[in-house]
Amino acid sequence: MIKTYHLAILIAFFLVLLYFLYINKPIYSNPVHLLKFSRKYNSSNGSIHRTNILECREFSDLTSYCLYENVCLENNEFLFLTNQPDINQAFEFNGRLKDWDHYEPVDLGGSVIDRQVNNPLPYRSFINGRYVSSSYKKDTINFQNGCHSILSFDFFGHNIFHWSMKVSPLFLYQHYNKFNNDNKCKNFTSIRLVDRKLSDINEWQKRFLEISTGLKVEGNNYDFTNEPNRKQETIQCFKYFLVPGTAIYLFTGPREAIDFRKRVSQELNLNFVRERIVLVKRKSRLIKNQNELEDFIRSKFDNSSIDIIFLEELNFTQQVEKMSKAKLLIAVHGAGLTNAIFLPSTSAVIEITAPHFYYPLYERISVQSGHFYFKFVTQYDPTLHSDKYSNRNSRTCMLDGNCVVHWKDASIKVDINKFSIMFEQVMEIL
Numbered sequence: 569m570i571k572t573y574h575l576a577i578l579i580a581f582f583l584v585l586l587y588f589l590y591i592n593k594p595i596y597s598n599p600v601h602l603l604k605f606s607r608k609y610n611s612s613n614g615s616i617h618r619t620n621i622l623e624c625r626e627f628s629d630l631t632s633y634c635l636y637e638n639v640c641l642e643n644n645e646f647l648f649l650t651n652q653p654d655i656n657q658a659f660e661f662n663g664r665l666k667d668w669d670h671y672e673p674v675d676l677g678g679s680v681i682d683r684q685v686n687n688p689l690p691y692r693s694f695i696n697g698r699y700v701s702s703s704y705k706k707d708t709i710n711f712q713n714g715c716h717s718i719l720s721f722d723f724f725g726h727n728i729f730h731w732s733m734k735v736s737p738l739f740l741y742q743h744y745n746k747f748n749n750d751n752k753c754k755n756f757t758s759i760r761l762v763d764r765k766l767s768d769i770n771e772w773q774k775r776f777l778e779i780s781t782g783l784k785v786e787g788n789n790y791d792f793t794n795e796p797n798r799k800q801e802t803i804q805c806f807k808y809f810l811v812p813g814t815a816i817y818l819f820t821g822p823r824e825a826i827d828f829r830k831r832v833s834q835e836l837n838l839n840f841v842r843e844r845i846v847l848v849k850r851k852s853r854l855i856k857n858q859n860e861l862e863d864f865i866r867s868k869f870d871n872s873s874i875d876i877i878f879l880e881e882l883n884f885t886q887q888v889e890k891m892s893k894a895k896l897l898i899a900v901h902g903a904g905l906t907n908a909i910f911l912p913s914t915s916a917v918i919e920i921t922a923p924h925f926y927y928p929l930y931e932r933i934s935v936q937s938g939h940f941y942f943k944f945v946t947q948y949d950p951t952l953h954s955d956k957y958s959n960r961n962s963r964t965c966m967l968d969g970n971c972v973v974h975w976k977d978a979s980i981k982v983d984i985n986k987f988s989i990m991f992e993q994v995m996e997i998l
């Protein structure tokens with residue numbers, strides 16, 4: 569005999585099943601599952617096929633890129649076309665980094681949060697968007713075949729490190745799909761730069777962009793949305809669309825860095841050889857006893873194999889050329905250390921930092937580019953430093969922006985005795 573409560577249990581069971589199967593699901597398709605076309609795109613009546621996620625690649629908490637099929641942009645907003653009728657749900661993710669040494673997203677109060685479950689874009693893409701029904705129609709839809717991409721930023725005034733971590737996922741995609749016969753983005757057709765104009769980026773940034781994407785800046789390959797004469801379109805759709813997240817350490821390991829250097833070698837027609845010693849000088853964050861440091865370096869090597877340079881006095885090609893011949897790079901903490909990616913594999917990097925200052929950024933970039941990394945932390949010196957932040961440890965200093973800036977930009981003095989002890993170890997691997 570079936571009792572009423574049996575029926576009730578059965579119904580409850582199916583409701584729970586229904587919940588897990590349908591309701592408790594993100595709207596977007598599972599990234600690892602490749603959806604197939606159900607009908608062909610027809611441009612003549614302005615409808616477009618629904619969006620598919622073809623590939624997302626993640627490392628640690630970071631999604632470095634996602635590749636989509638059939639995506640539209642409307643005023644730089646990402647339109648994710650679904651086959652759900654009448655949907656119009658926005659997604660937006662403004663999580664910030666908790667710390668520079670791990671990639672956990674946090675809310676404004678500092679609590680770690682998950683990415684919005686329904687946000688189909690990679691973490692730190694800095695793009696907003698929404699789901700729209702695949703019957704979403706506009707009078708004019710401009711549809712472009714080929715693979716396209718977009719770079720969107722969280723702030724203005726990017727130095728070369730900030731720039732590289734935004735651009736490098738485009739190279740990472742090409743690296744991971746190099747031997748994929750079905751590679752949808754072997755060549756980029758166009759790349760949009762949101763809220764930028766060409767004159768915002770310097771020569772290094774321009775050349776790095778070109779090498780990473782394989783797409784020259786000349787012509788109409790890049791769409792800088794802040795150019796005054798830019799044609800305003802209402803809605804622009806793309807067959808394939810690669811959205812980068814942000815790759816804070818540029819490469820996840822030497823395999824990508826080595827591949828990148830191979831591309832650089834071909835593009836700039838240069839060889840990587842471990843021969844020379846490069847000491848980078850700065851016009852700020854001065855080493856007060858720079859001459860003493862230079863004399864020490866000269867005492868260790870043949871003078872003719874030492875290059876003492878200001879990076880800002882060299883153009884991109886010259887900087888890469890210098891790096892490509894170095895077995896040892898010595899520099900004070902700063903964005904110039906991004907150039908460590910251009911050292912021949914298994915070179916050594918010495919980063920000299922101010923006291924109370926811990927930013928493991930170039931450490932990770934150096935190691936993940938395939939090099940040996942040495943950090944030399946200088947000491948508090950009452951003749952150089954105020955005692956305002958002198959009794960902070962690096963950890964508590966990192967939590968206070970004023971302290972970080974105070975030490976980051978401080979002039980320093982290198983204790984040559986201490987430096988020489990570390991240098992013995994450096995010599996061992998040169």
Ligand SMILES: *[C@@H]1O[C@H](CO)[C@@H](O)[C@H](O)[C@H]1NC(C)=O
Pocket residue numbers: 608610611612613
């Ligand atoms: C596209 O749609 C038009 C009518 O809007 C139709 O005449 C044409 O055959 C369609 N083409 C394809 C490839 O479906």
Ligand SMILES: *[C@@H]1O[C@H](CO)[C@@H](O)[C@H](O)[C@H]1NC(C)=O
Pocket residue numbers: 608609610613614615
């Ligand atoms: C537009 O074209 C598609 C594909 O041919 C078709 O399925 C759809 O019904 C058309 N829509 C309208 C409004 O004509």
Ligand SMILES: *[C@@H]1O[C@H](CO)[C@@H](O)[C@H](O)[C@H]1NC(C)=O
Pocket residue numbers: 754755782
């Ligand atoms: C893609 O670019 C490479 C060179 O970078 C070129 O050899 C190839 O023909 C291009 N492919 C397409 C489909 O344009």
Ligand SMILES: *[C@@H]1O[C@H](CO)[C@@H](O)[C@H](O)[C@H]1NC(C)=O
Pocket residue numbers: 866871872874
């Ligand atoms: C070392 O070489 C540089 C040029 O590369 C030269 O200016 C400098 O005088 C030399 N120093 C010594 C000690 O020979």
Ligand SMILES: *[C@@H]1O[C@H](CO)[C@@H](O)[C@H](O)[C@H]1NC(C)=O
Pocket residue numbers: 883884885886
């Ligand atoms: C870089 O500078 C060198 C020396 O001034 C010059 O010969 C070269 O053409 C420059 N390269 C570029 C790409 O501007």
